[in-house]
Amino acid sequence: MPSNTEITTSQLSRLIGQPSAPIIVDVRLPEDVAADPRTLPGAAPRDHSTVSLWAPELTGKSVVVVCQKGLKLSQGAAAWLRHEGVPAETLEGGFEAWRNAGGLLVDTKNLPKRDERGRTVWVTRARPKVDRIACPWLIRRFVDPSAVFLFVAAGEVMSVADRFAATPFDIEGVFWSHRGTRCTFDTMIDEFGLKSEALERLALIVRAADTARLDLSPQASGLLAASLGLSRMFRDDLEQLDAGLLLYDAFYRWSRDAVEETHNWPSPSKA
Template identity: 65%
Template sequence: MSSYTTISSDKLARLIGTANAPALIDVRTDEDFAADQRLIPGSIKLSHEKVSDWGADFAGRSAIVSCFRGEKLAQGTAAWLRQLGVRAETLEGGFEGWKAAKLPLVDTRKLPPRDGRGRTVWVTRARPKIDRIACPWLIRRFVDPNAVFLFVAPSEVVAVGERFNAAPFDIENVFWSHRGELCTFDVMIEEFGITAPPLLRLATLVRGADTARPDLAPEAPGLLAASLGLSRMYDDDLEQLEAGMLLYDAFYRWCRDATGETHNWPTNKAKA
């Protein structure tokens, strides 16, 4: 039964992918994680044994802790976090409960190696427009909230990836790239196993805007216009990425919650 220190899978699923989502912390044992190397979208894997070391990093934030079944490891870790000033809850039923509910899980075997601080590192062409903003948004919101993105000259993407242990994306002849009619955003959704309906709807908009296919969705030209406008507003690629995060937050919420809503004026016009 839910309490003020637990959250159900259904409620957590509504928070994942949003700008104000809590930190999601998976503290399954190494043995349990080895048996199923997937993560709840947006989660980071940390050791319950070292919570007194890393817990302060989340002070002042909200966090949801999950273990195998939501029992001792999650409860103890969450209690420690509350001692450290974190608004911590546990996931009811833990990882197994989430899996039993058939909710999306990220296949971590597809992730590039992490750096010394546990972050994935990605590299792509400078001056991003659509796919190169959409993909970082997807990664930060659903795959690795601490991911690092490097924007470099197109001719140097592969070499920078090799020297800095970064995964190249959205260039030709690499794993994370266009495939047939699919853009890189489509590929990431499929490869990571997060094919939820709102993300698939958003992928159609991204594909339409990124591949000059406005026929795919009426909203695709709007996404293209907003993306090109952002690229003119910012000279710094990282500043543009931060602004683009808000743009994709809005489009995602529309895809998830508002596709059936219309708007007209005047709203309260008296009937004749």
């Protein structure tokens, strides 16, 4: 049974992917990371020995600290965070327990280099509709909660990528883009190793809505209609992104928890 400063793998797995998920801090030693460089979804790598320096950045946030086995490194870092007023827990059993339980892990081999503030920076075409909202949602919820997204004129994406050290996505001829009949959202799920039934179900909806194959999923028409509606509601792409994140949060929770639920209001039978 975990202590009152620990969270179990099953408890944390229910929070992953939600906007209210805690910040996950990975304080594993370099040799442990080298042995398995994958991370928990959204985890930020930190050096346990400098916790006093980065603790203030987490003020006002809920935190789960992860080390290899859930022992001295994570417990010490979490205790220091609590000293700084940050509500922090450790993952019971650490990274090994999460991995052994089959928890979702992010493959980091193609993760873009982080900037000086620890954020990945991405750039794509302005006026997003489906894929260019779905991909930022996936990144923010499962890869890098602090990721920066730049929306620019289509002809300037590669130049901006070069000048601002940003990673281009959802344009032709780049790594993070459509592959065959599959869209960029599919590519990101594949490359980051984010294989789960809920995400695969959501990916089919996104693919159907983004590639004019609405017959693939009965939910795709609704996603497309809502996406096009949002694109008309907001002139600012970042405001549209913020609104769109909630839309994908809802579709993800349906994909994970509510696919079997139906809703009906039958007319009362006549005597």
